[in-house]
Amino acid sequence: MRIAAARERKHDERRVAIVPDTVGRLSRLGVEVVLEHGAGAAAGFSDAAYAEQGATLTDLAALAPDLLLAIGPPPGEVLDTVRPGGLVVGLLGLATDDAILEAVAKRGLGAIALELLPRTSRAQSMDVLSSQASLAGYKAVLVGANLLGRIMPLQMTAAGTLTPAQVLVLGAGVAGLQAIATARRLGARVEAFDVRRAAREEVESLGARFLEVPLDAAEGEGGYAAAQSEEYLERQRALLAERVAEADLVVTTAQIPFRQAPRLVSGAMVEAMRPGAVVVDLAADTGGNVEGSRPGEIVETNGVRIVGASNLAAELPTHASQTFARNLANLVELMVTDGELHLDDELVRATLVVDGGEIRWSRPA
Template sequence: MSEPLRIAVLKERASGETRVSATPETVKKFIALGAVVAVEKGAGEGASISDAEYEAVGAEVKSGAVTGADVVLGVQGPEPKALSGVRAGAWIVATLDPFKERGRVDEYASLGLEALAMEFMPRITRAQSMDVLSSQSNLSGYKAVIEAANLYGRAFPMMMTAAGTVSAAKAFVMGVGVAGLQAIATARRLGAQVSATDVRSATKEQIQSLGAKPIFVENVAGIEGEGAGGYATEMSEEYQKAQAELVSSHIAKQDIVITTALIPGRPAPRLISDAQIASMKPGSVIFDLAVAQGGNVEGSVPDQVVVKHGVKILGYSNTPAKLPADSSALYARNLYNFLSAFWDKEKGRPVLDEEIGDAVRLTRDGKVVNERLLGA
């Protein structure tokens, strides 16, 4: 009988990273499949999970957790030097930021490791439960509104008091993917008057279903349907000009603006200019969820409140890390759902199929093999 699969759970080393790639819940499930799980000491501290909680479900908790590992789980891609002692051909399962960290991917290949990028998970029905971008974006959309409300300094809902009425805040969400939809829902729950826009025509109904007002360019064609993989693609100059004019007239009346637009492998599109910020009321707030990818907002700076023309602009380089317990729980379930879906009981390990395997696999047999990365 072959040895059981050894899974290592790393302590994250990236600055500001509070999440962990496995929770006691998912460790227990991996052990039930027949795996041995080693958790690096202190791995769960940022997410309020103690070493004792991992030990209680049967994990080994130790400093050299990667030694002899067949599968290494991480949130962000580990530095190659942190992988000393893993078995030949070991899987690295994490969000690997392949376009930005191409040099690190090449190092994984040279070490003979099989790097699996969770953010390359295809957006297909059977992979929904494995989609880390969706689970983390959901929390990001929520957190963006909460942070904006905190900075705003006024109430969100309309309040009728004996001393007079407080008007509801006007919130505008730009980009209606997973994060945008959650931002709309959260702002509505807090009592704001919410509007939203996107270049994909299919999102109109989604916006309306959440009780928000869609703001769309009507006289120039946008993207019909969903766009590639549920993401928007770059638009024509004519559309961009029409969109900028529409947004300029609308944004001047808003109290809160949340921007969420990303294009995979490309810098974030610029949605709000300095002139548009200047048109907004002093005391308004913009939260730029794309700040780490270059920003949707002119002048936004990661992890800093920037004040321009009396408007406060904020964006975090790692928004899910601001909700470490919940984001870790969801991320860890995504990883478990991924590996368990391909578990071969006879071999005692996961065996990927072509559709998902080819999509997420970056390196194999000493080479970079991913078509998206090679074509970038």
């Protein structure tokens, strides 16, 4: 059996699905580990580093994997290298586009969508969404701080006192909590909002102030926020309008699986912000939490810059690849025994969207 990873073809993708320190773990499962030449170069991993760990380096056409590990949905030229009956594992982007399923099925392959992994304690070590979201939350604050025309911490100088920046984080999931922690480490004053009241303790444990709307909030499946009533949304908008206007940096992270991201910051809220303020929208790829944000672009409105953050984890490719590859290795260890593939584990079955050329997943209503 052969497990392989190819160089990611997406223009802004620098991560790789296998890193040198997971080659040994995979090899011990009784398989051959193969990588395309240069697969890890953009993440700082040389072909020599892979070869030292026992991996085989080859051209794309000669990969011939039984199990292809990928970051995002592989293009046709990569899928064509997979052996008949083989399996593709990666983040398949099903939230926005499920065309990859037809591409896999027509080749008679199988596919595992990592974004469907259940949010359970047993699956935590395999949860690529969480590991990558944490890095994105960290990077979002650095991007915002770099664009601000002021420093983040309080500073006492001979010329007087420089007050700390005011940071507002919307959404206290994995990305939001890491954004809070990063902003606090940089010395900013931080406020955070989440519809899940259970998030209050985590927010306050990081030294941030938790903003709360006085109305019962609901939590959806898997720890995500659920859609809210119009009454709640009106109260939410009033609170957020006040706090957004006072913020120097706003980081938005709120997303609902397989639905458009909730609109939290309106154009009117942005107009009320001080010139020089920055908004970083981590939900830009799924519709955006911020009115006017565009994926991969920086839009300026009345002196306020809106960053449509797209694939921020890929801007930290070394650590992003390490965590992603370790998550994958944990999952593969459930699937491969003595060089043979087994797909009967409940976590594997929950993510198996194409099986033997048959699509077995449909978009939730």
